[in-house]
Amino acid sequence: MKNTVSRGLAVLGMLWMFASAFQASASELESVYTVQAPQGHWVVRALTSAANCPRITWDQQKPMVMQLRAAQANLPVRSDAAQADSKTSVFDVTSCEATWPAQAQSAQIEGRAVPAPPKQIQRILIVADTGCRMKASENSFQECNDADKWPFAQIAQSAAKLKPDLVVHIGDVHYRESPCPQGNLGCANASWGYGWDAWRDDFFKPAAPLLASAPWLFVRGNHEACFRAGQGWFRFLDALPLTSERNCNDPVNDLKGDFSEPFTAAISERAQFIVFDSSKSSGKAYNVNDPAFSKYQAQLQAAAKLAANKPESFFINHHPLLAAAPSKDPNKFKTGGSAGLQSVFQTVEPNRLFPQGVTLAMHGHVHLFEAISFQTNHPVSLVMGNSGSLNEGHAPNVIAPTDRLYKDAVVDNYASRSDYGFATLDRIVEAGQESWQLTEYTPQGQPVIHCRILNGKSRCH
Numbered sequence: 001m002k003n004t005v006s007r008g009l010a011v012l013g014m015l016w017m018f019a020s021a022f023q024a025s026a027s028e029l030e031s032v033y034t035v036q037a038p039q040g041h042w043v044v045r046a047l048t049s050a051a052n053c054p055r056i057t058w059d060q061q062k063p064m065v066m067q068l069r070a071a072q073a074n075l076p077v078r079s080d081a082a083q084a085d086s087k088t089s090v091f092d093v094t095s096c097e098a099t100w101p102a103q104a105q106s107a108q109i110e111g112r113a114v115p116a117p118p119k120q121i122q123r124i125l126i127v128a129d130t131g132c133r134m135k136a137s138e139n140s141f142q143e144c145n146d147a148d149k150w151p152f153a154q155i156a157q158s159a160a161k162l163k164p165d166l167v168v169h170i171g172d173v174h175y176r177e178s179p180c181p182q183g184n185l186g187c188a189n190a191s192w193g194y195g196w197d198a199w200r201d202d203f204f205k206p207a208a209p210l211l212a213s214a215p216w217l218f219v220r221g222n223h224e225a226c227f228r229a230g231q232g233w234f235r236f237l238d239a240l241p242l243t244s245e246r247n248c249n250d251p252v253n254d255l256k257g258d259f260s261e262p263f264t265a266a267i268s269e270r271a272q273f274i275v276f277d278s279s280k281s282s283g284k285a286y287n288v289n290d291p292a293f294s295k296y297q298a299q300l301q302a303a304a305k306l307a308a309n310k311p312e313s314f315f316i317n318h319h320p321l322l323a324a325a326p327s328k329d330p331n332k333f334k335t336g337g338s339a340g341l342q343s344v345f346q347t348v349e350p351n352r353l354f355p356q357g358v359t360l361a362m363h364g365h366v367h368l369f370e371a372i373s374f375q376t377n378h379p380v381s382l383v384m385g386n387s388g389s390l391n392e393g394h395a396p397n398v399i400a401p402t403d404r405l406y407k408d409a410v411v412d413n414y415a416s417r418s419d420y421g422f423a424t425l426d427r428i429v430e431a432g433q434e435s436w437q438l439t440e441y442t443p444q445g446q447p448v449i450h451c452r453i454l455n456g457k458s459r460c461h
C-alpha cells in the first residue's frame, strides 16, 4: 500500500514537472500589464522569455494558461526600413494575452499581481514621446545612459506614486532606431533596432513601476508605423487581436496595418475617449486621390458617429492639429498642427476640424507641453509630447489674438512648458457638473501648471 502511494505521488510529481516544463515560470516573465481594448474590454498581456505562455489566475480560481499572441521570431529587415543601418528584429520574448472576464476582481500571473480595470476613473495619467532618440538619418543621438538627459524612468517612478486609475500613452514609444556612434559615451552600448531588446530598454524597463500601477491605453505614434517599430507595436501594445494582415511584417498589408479603426473607451457616464490611429499620416496636405486620404476620411466619419454616443468626447491621436511648434526663439510663433490631418479633417468639419461633441483633443508628437483654449468653437487642444524624448526647442511665450493656429481659430488661453514632464487629468464633480483638472508635473513629480477644463474651454495658471 505504502509503495503504491509513493509510486502514485512520484507519477503525479513527474506529471507536474512535465506540465511545468511547458509553461512559463515567474522568473521568465519580462513584463505583465493590462491594456484597454475597444467596447469596454480589457486585455492582460504577459511577455515571457519562455516559449510557452504563463498561467493566469482570476480571483481565487484555477490557473489557466494564457493565449499565445505572438511566438518568438527573428523578423527580417523590411524592404522599406526607415534607417539605412538596420538589422533582423529579434523578438526573443513570447507575447501572451487573456481577456479580463467582466466578473473578475483580480488577477495574478504566476504569482505576480496584474493591474485591474478601474471601477471608476478619477485620475488619468498622461505620457507621450517617451523613448530615447537614436536616429542616424537625423544624426540625432540622445544621452540614453544619463537619467537627466533621458528622464522617462524618473517620470514613470514619479507618475506611479500619483496612483492613477488609467495611464494613457499618446504614442512614440520606441525611439532607438540606429546604433550609437562609436565613441559617443552618452548612448554607448545602448540596444537599438526594432527587436525586443530595444523595446525593453526604451519602454518596458523604465515604465515598469507605471505598468504595475494601473491599466494603460495606448495610442499609436508615427514611430510605431509599420515601416518603423510597427511589428513591436502589434506584438506588445495594440489593443486588437493580432492577425497576419495587421502585424506589419509585409508592406503589402500596410493599408490595413497602418490604419487601425477608431474606437471608444469610456471615461465616465458623460465622457469617452475616441482613439484614432494617425501613425502613418503625412505632415503635408493630402491629394484627394491618395489612398491614405480616403482611409482617414472614412475613419473620421466613423469617429463622428462614435462621438454622437456620449455628451463629451476626448479625441486622442498622436499628431496635433491645433498646436504651436517649438522654435529656438520663444518670442517667435509658428504653427505646429499636422497639415496632412487638417486636410482630411476639414472635409468633415471645415473650421472646427473635430467632430461635434469633441470638447478636448489630446496629442503628443511635438516635444513640449501646451494647453490651448479657443474663443472660437474649437476643442481644447492639449499637446503632451514631453515625457522623455529629446526636446526640440521652446514653445512660444504667448499666442497673440492675431496669431492663427488654423483658419479662424482664435486662442484665448494658452499655457506651455518646454521642459520634460507628464500630466494628470483629475475628474471633478461639483453640483452635478463634471469638469477636469489638468496638472502638468516636472519629471520629479512637482506640479507646475494647473488648468481647469470645462465644456470645451480651459483656463490655466
Ligand SMILES: [Fe+2]
Binding pocket: 171, 172, 221, 222, 223, 318, 364, 365, 366
Ligand atoms: Fe511623433
